[in-house]
Amino acid sequence: MNEVLAGIDIGGTKIAVALETAERERVATRFLSTQSEAGPFAVLEDVSRAIEEILDEKGDGKLVSIGVGSPGPLDMEKGLILSPSNMRDWDRFPIVGLLRERFKVPVMLDNDANAAALGEYIYGAGRGYKNIVYITASTGIGGGIIINGEIFHGVSHGAGEIGHTVALPDSDIRCYCGTIGCLEAVCAGARIARRAQERLSKGEASLINEMVRDVEQVTAKTVIEAARRKDKLATEIWSEACRYLAVGVANIFTLLAPEAVVIGGGMAAAGEMLFEPLRRITPQFVSMIPHEKINIIPAELGTESGICGALVIARKAFSNSYQIYAA
């Protein structure tokens, strides 16, 4: 029997399940829907069956541990998912206990951004570094900090919330989280789309008017595409977002001096449209480390970062339990 690890990456709309061998060979990957009228218990039943089916197909595999990445908030001590936005019926859902009971293996849970950070660190753009900060910049902004190869959790597992560091304390930009001027509220995808919608509604000229039927359809992606085509309004909005993200990245370098800041998510999918201004502007806000050490790199794994991270978490769950058995 070969040892096999399972990773489960829970997203707002879909769940990825993957199994790999101890030698890091991927056995199989399956996708399931997160949203089910039957509720989270039924969804987890589907996930569990998927794992069992893959094991059956492989024939000689023995499951040794499971790692789970999930949107927060979580109660990591108790292994609970606590009602993430878009997953309101997953409140106090005891995913760790249920999986442990069913498979009789160690199960570890972490939040999705931490999992993605770990995925990029072990399998992706963060390979070979000691300390990195991972940022996922999409509709919102999340992050994870890896120090000496481990997720840095901090008190109440609260570390790495770069999206909610305050960039504009004197602004009137309210974040949904309750504070003011958070990086996410100031420059993430939702803000980019809203800024464009506001200006287009006022009748400003823009290529975007030809790209969508209705102003309401404008997303950050539309803005990025129009900026790529040199549209003035889109370029202004996108440049402003890049500038504030650069301030957030600068503060990470000044405070933590990581060897790399790895950026993934929808904004990073814009490629050089994001990384050129980031690499140009960030050093303007960093004085305490040599500018050649300001290493800002794109994530490499795309949507795979989360599931890769869940598999690394599974590996940690296994080695932790192994240490306990060995002691």
Add this chain to the structure above:
Amino acid sequence: MNEVLAGIDIGGTKIAVALETAERERVATRFLSTQSEAGPFAVLEDVSRAIEEILDEKGDGKLVSIGVGSPGPLDMEKGLILSPSNMRDWDRFPIVGLLRERFKVPVMLDNDANAAALGEYIYGAGRGYKNIVYITASTGIGGGIIINGEIFHGVSHGAGEIGHTVALPDSDIRCYCGTIGCLEAVCAGARIARRAQERLSKGEASLINEMVRDVEQVTAKTVIEAARRKDKLATEIWSEACRYLAVGVANIFTLLAPEAVVIGGGMAAAGEMLFEPLRRITPQFVSMIPHEKINIIPAELGTESGICGALVIARKAFSNSYQIYAA
């Protein structure tokens, strides 16, 4: 012979030298002047003689290692002090090499804020925590990060520079470091004094006018004292400074979620005048960790934090070398 460790805490005006036993009993502390027309080599000669005299007086002590805290910039790999402000003739001064040659013991160097962080962590307000961030808020703002009992240095030893995180990227407040809106430029002692001087020069009414002969004499301390006496102008300036410092502290909690932020330096000497507003305002800018976990505490060691840290660094120098010998 009893093992004895030496700590050297270099400041802009004076140098503290202390020796302690392996059991952490202080043998003696001496103070010398940093500024000498004879230059840094002569100053180090005085420091070395002070160590030798203390050892002679003690009689049964054997020096096993030396730790040094110094204002930066430093070249920690080569053990050099690189021309700190106020210490311009200490450029590329090979303090580690010189001490190692003279005393034939391991010598380790770190910057003064990191040393003070370590001092507070081991001997002061940070005792018993795993991860803390230390801030020294005086004329300028420095800091150090302790993770798992070790100074977190980051790339180019650049981590912990909280004073140069950007709090107001859209302001016109230039920092001497070259960037804009740094926390230090926005709220440290020099800014507080200058703000008061500007407003008093315009003829604004204030108790401060009775406290100093000349507007140029106004320091942050004057402003704090006048604010304590409910002076309106001083209260406005002090409150603004506290608010921005709270933003900086909030960003530390959001990014790193330390178990405590320990604050020392001249601003912290204001006591509850600082800590009451900090504890009230910081949570307004933190959404991602429970507010009861926002633990902001005064440093306990005062001017001793640096020398205590230098002694801890000496201890690390000794245990590192011991590991090397043992291997």
